[in-house]
Amino acid sequence: MAIAVHRATRFSRGAGVTKLRISPEAAFSVNDWTAFVIFIAVIGGVGRIEGPIIGTLIFFVLRETLADYGAVYLIALGVIAILIMLFARRGVWGYLADRFGLEIFPLRRRVERTGQP
Numbered sequence: 001m002a003i004a005v006h007r008a009t010r011f012s013r014g015a016g017v018t019k020l021r022i023s024p025e026a027a028f029s030v031n032d033w034t035a036f037v038i039f040i041a042v043i044g045g046v047g048r049i050e051g052p053i054i055g056t057l058i059f060f061v062l063r064e065t066l067a068d069y070g071a072v073y074l075i076a077l078g079v080i081a082i083l084i085m086l087f088a089r090r091g092v093w094g095y096l097a098d099r100f101g102l103e104i105f106p107l108r109r110r111v112e113r114t115g116q117p
Helices: 003-016 029-044 050-069 071-086 091-100
Strands: none
Touching: 029 050, 029 071, 029 091, 050 071, 050 091
16 A cells, blocks of 8 residues: 655645644753753652642642743742742642642552561
8 A cells, every 4th residue: 555645745735734843942941841840840749640740730820820920930930949848848749648648549559567577
């Protein structure tokens, strides 16, 4: 079964695919994504699946709330990250899970001690 190259090319041009491109410097920029991903992991908490989910929710709420303040937005993210690292060392979800015994996705492995020596 052969594919006619000229038909596939014509279809992709007609669909506007030729204008779609990925620039690696925008997709993997340290300033744009890497710092935000580290922020999400630190805020939410590492070691549980719920941590990055909560971190992502917090990040997007803060981004939408503080986006109009320009450079103050990034300073506020840094201050919040420092405060969480100082007072909730396992992240927001780690703090809540330890304090209230919450566990949405019980995926951690636990070692249980049996009665035999």
